Amino acid sequence: MIPARRRTITALPGSEAQETAGITDQKASRPMRVPGWLRHPVAAVSLTWLVYGILWTQQSFAYLARRGRLGDQSWLSIARGDMLSALIWALLTPVVFFAAKVFPLRQTWLAARAVVYVILAALVSVMHAGIWQQISHPEMSLLSSQFQSTFVVGFLIFFAIAAVGHRRALGEWLRRREAAATALRIELANAQLRAAKLQAIPPVLLRSLDGIAETVRRDASLTERQLTRLADYLRVALECSDDRGITPERELALEAALVALRKTGIYSDDLTLSA
Numbered sequence: 453m454i455p456a457r458r459r460t461i462t463a464l465p466g467s468e469a470q471e472t473a474g475i476t477d478q479k480a481s482r483p484m485r486v487p488g489w490l491r492h493p494v495a496a497v498s499l500t501w502l503v504y505g506i507l508w509t510q511q512s513f514a515y516l517a518r519r520g521r522l523g524d525q526s527w528l529s530i531a532r533g534d535m536l537s538a539l540i541w542a543l544l545t546p547v548v549f550f551a552a553k554v555f556p557l558r559q560t561w562l563a564a565r566a567v568v569y570v571i572l573a574a575l576v577s578v579m580h581a582g583i584w585q586q587i588s589h590p591e592m593s594l595l596s597s598q599f600q601s602t603f604v605v606g607f608l609i610f611f612a613i614a615a616v617g618h619r620r621a622l623g624e625w626l627r628r629r630e631a632a633a634t635a636l637r638i639e640l641a642n643a644q645l646r647a648a649k650l651q652a653i654p655p656v657l658l659r660s661l662d663g664i665a666e667t668v669r670r671d672a673s674l675t676e677r678q679l680t681r682l683a684d685y686l687r688v689a690l691e692c693s694d695d696r697g698i699t700p701e702r703e704l705a706l707e708a709a710l711v712a713l714r715k716t717g718i719y720s721d722d723l724t725l726s727a
Contacts, residue, residue: 497545505531505538533588537602540583544576545613552617569614577606646697653689656710660685663718678716685709 509531516522516530551572557565581602585594592598660682668675688705692698698706 493546497542501538501542501545504541505535508538509534533584536588537580537584540580541609541613544580548572548576548610548613549617552614556618556621557614558621569611573607573610573614576610577603580606642697646692649698649703650689650693653692656685656713657682660713660718667718674716678713678718681709681713681716682718685713 509527512530512534513522513527516525555565555568557569581599582594584602585592585599589598660678664675664678664682667678685706688702688709692702692706696702
């Protein structure tokens, strides 16, 4: 899985990892700074459709001029129609936002929700084209060829607005995924640390068994004491392999068991927990 944002740190075990990851997540999820007046929905929607209307007017003007169908139309005359279309979409945008908020696309019943959105897209597109036709060209039929592209563009615009309306849900989903990824990194780091500490146990066991194999030939009572101390060590080692891992208390108990095992002379003193 590719993370949504680049991460510049590695997870550390314990509370230090949680604090560092928390700071990184806060920095990564910090929203982009925009002017205060542009954060108001009315200003944002109005400016967006104003820019869209200007760009669409320029596109229409360039297309008609290239096709030689401009005639006596000027840029301003084309702008009146296209800016009217943008104004209608600006008025319909809150309706689409409301639908996206009340009935968002989610995994549950995704197919049914998608069908509902397709129906809503068709209705809103027809509504936009109908209002535009009644104001700008009341003499033309809504089903004429001039309005065919309007339905297709309106259909696409609806889903673009609906996608913007889902931005909050998408942001929450990304934050949940990032929190889950952070928890997983911390858990993985703890598991790696626990595994590194547990790797010191098998060498102790192997050396102890070699020592017992030598002792059993010459001293049965010493062998019994060595087996008892080895059993104590293994009991603590097995406890360290559970979900809690090697806690400070268990590490002290493991060290004490190793010291007691070493005192029986089961192996030389050069073997330590890092052997």
